[in-house]
Amino acid sequence: MSQKVRxxxxxxxxxxxxxxxxxxxxxxNYNYTIRWNYTNRGQEKYNFTEVDLGLPYFNxxxxxxxxxxxxxxxxxxxxxxxxxxxxxxxxxxxxxSAKSYQVNITYHIxxxxxxxxxxxxxxxxxxxxxxxxxxxxxxSCDVFPANNMEIKDIAQEITEDEVTVLSKVFSLIDxxxxxxxxxxxxxxxxxxxxxxxxxxxxxxxxxxxxxxxxSIGIPAILQxxxxxxxxLQGEDIVWEGHLNYTYEGLxxxxxxxxxxxxxxxxxxDLTLSKSLTPIDAIIEAPxxxxxxxxxxxxxxxxxxxxxxxxxxxxxxxxxFLESSNICTAKEYNEIKQINxxxxxxxxxxxxxxxxxxxxxxxx
Numbered sequence: 001m002s003q004k005v006r007x008x009x010x011x012x013x014x015x016x017x018x019x020x021x022x023x024x025x026x027x028x029n030y031n032y033t034i035r036w037n038y039t040n041r042g043q044e045k046y047n048f049t050e051v052d053l054g055l056p057y058f059n060x061x062x063x064x065x066x067x068x069x070x071x072x073x074x075x076x077x078x079x080x081x082x083x084x085x086x087x088x089x090x091x092x093x094x095x096x097s098a099k100s101y102q103v104n105i106t107y108h109i110x111x112x113x114x115x116x117x118x119x120x121x122x123x124x125x126x127x128x129x130x131x132x133x134x135x136x137x138x139x140s141c142d143v144f145p146a147n148n149m150e151i152k153d154i155a156q157e158i159t160e161d162e163v164t165v166l167s168k169v170f171s172l173i174d175x176x177x178x179x180x181x182x183x184x185x186x187x188x189x190x191x192x193x194x195x196x197x198x199x200x201x202x203x204x205x206x207x208x209x210x211x212x213x214x215s216i217g218i219p220a221i222l223q224x225x226x227x228x229x230x231x232l233q234g235e236d237i238v239w240e241g242h243l244n245y246t247y248e249g250l251x252x253x254x255x256x257x258x259x260x261x262x263x264x265x266x267x268x269d270l271t272l273s274k275s276l277t278p279i280d281a282i283i284e285a286p287x288x289x290x291x292x293x294x295x296x297x298x299x300x301x302x303x304x305x306x307x308x309x310x311x312x313x314x315x316x317x318x319x320f321l322e323s324s325n326i327c328t329a330k331e332y333n334e335i336k337q338i339n340x341x342x343x344x345x346x347x348x349x350x351x352x353x354x355x356x357x358x359x360x361x362x363x
Contacts, residue, residue, distance in 0.1 A: 026113040026290040029330040030228055032250065034323070036103040040095045042318035047094045050078070051310045054086035055105050058295050064111045066293070071104040083221075083297030095319070111290045117263045119279060124166035125261030127217050134259050137219035141300040143207065144191065146214035151195050155212035165218055165260050169268065170278035172212055176270050177278075180205055186238045187311060188304045203254035205270040207304075210256050219259040222298040223267070227253045228291040228327050242314040242321065249327035255287060257297070 034055060040046050057077055058066040074091040087105065095101050140146035158175050159168040180198040182205070189204045191211040198208070206222055213220035233248040256268040267287035276284060286292045314321060 028109075028111045028228070028290040030107075030109040030111075030293075030327055031330060032107040032109060032226065032228075032293075032325070032327040034103075034105050034325055036324075037100060037322040038095055038102075039100045039320045039322075040097050040318070041320060043097055044317070045094050045096050046317050046319055048092065049309075049313065050086070050088055051306045052313070053089040053092070053103065054078070055089065055103070056295050057085040057087050058107065058109070058293060059083065059085075061294075063114050063290075064109065064293055066110075067108045069106050069108075071106070073103060081297070081301035082299050084299075084301055084303075085296075109293055111293055113290045114288050116283060116288050117266070119166070119263060119266075119283065121164070121166055121279075123262065124164040126164055129261035130165070130217075130219060130259060131261075134219040137221055137259065137299060138214040138217055139300060140214065142190075142302045143222075143298070143300065143304055144211045144214055144220075146211055148192050148195075148211070148215070151191060151208070151211055152215040154195065155215045158212075159216055166263075168216065168218065169213070169258055169260060172209060173268065173270070173278040173281050176205060176209060180270065182271060187307050190304055202269075202271055206254050206256045206268075209268065209270055210258075213256070213258055221257050222254060222296075223257045223287075223294060224252065224254045224296045224298070225287075225292055225294040226250050226327070227286050228293065228329070230329060239311045240315055242311070242319065243323065244321070245323045245325070247325040249329075250325060253286065253292075255285060 036055075038048075038052070055070075055075075058064070058068075060066060068087065070087065070089070073089045075087050075089050077085055078088050079085045089103055092101055138146060140148075145151065155172065159171045162168045162171050176198070180200075182201060183199040184201050185204060188207065189200055191208040194200050194204050194208040198205070200208075203222065203224070210220040210222055228250050230249050232251045234246070236245045237243070238245070253271075256270070257265050258268050260266050266282050267285040268281050269285035269287065270281065272281045272284055287294075313319070
């Protein structure tokens with residue numbers, strides 16, 4: 001083989017190596033606008049609570065950046081839990097009879113795809129491998145009653161034959177796959193209710209799952225956020241007609257975050273458990289996608305009580321709330337597999353002809 005042919009062969013190998021798929025990181029850019037309109041149809045002045053005027057607050061991190069602007073109202077950010085804050089409107093404290101009050105906020109959101117860890121069950125750790133700093137997330141509290149013996153006994157029975165944290169989590173997911181039913185509910189339910197009637201929506205099931213994890217020594221918290229999809233839209237009139245919730249381009253979602261050594265914090269999305277295997281509830285979770293924006297980490301704050309009180313206050317005082325939620329995409333880059341070889345294919349025949357011809361001419 002001539003030197004030029006050898007050079008060409010080497011060049012072709014290099015070109016073929018360039019054909020390795022290149023992943024373009026998925027990035028997204030959105031505008032999310034919330035408009036709340038409170039109307040007092042009662043006879044008395046209504047005093048607003050923090051629950052009435054507490055807007056979502058999104059934390060910034062390496063995969064999401066959120067800047068918000070509140071129109072025409074003063075506000076402050078209040079921390080309710082570790083990783084759970086709200087934007088509290090404080091320019092309006094009460095609402096007179098027959099009057100209305102509107103709150104407007106816009107979030108400018110930039111997100112990117114989260115890096116998924118590779119899960120290998122054979123290398124999964126056990127309970128004793130969990131760092132001490134996360135033991136606080138097995139605490140029993142009102143929203144995660146891990147000391148409830150009914151919940152604890154069921155969780156132990158489900159996982160008693162498993163050794164690793166991952167296998168215990170898989171067993172719990174299998175239990176939810178067999179026994180739970182996804183069903184929309186107007187209000188979140190406490191786990192001690194859901195365990196006896198395992199029907200509920202995303203946060204109802206997640207609350208029970210987290211409580212079961214905590215009851216057997218596995219750290220877990222609730223995470224909530226937005227799933228952004230331009231095909232999502234609808235209207236829910238609930239709370240005896242006192243709440244009219246409309247949404248376009250998004251939906252709020254909730255899931256469990258579980259500490260699984262040695263991988264760290266991983267999402268477990270029980271809305272996927274019916275059709276997929278246990279590991280898919282982790283690796284196929286919407287959490288990983290750039291159209292998922294994380295809002296809150298709830299470690300012990302009783303947001304269920306807040307929701308119940310909010311409903312009762314609106315109904316008893318004849319207050320009506322219209323909540324409009326609209327999200328639009330400014331730009332979006334899907335994950336694309338780019339084969340670099342495509343750029344070189346048109347030139348390969350010409351290059352091959354030239355090198356072989358020259359080699360023959362000089363032989």
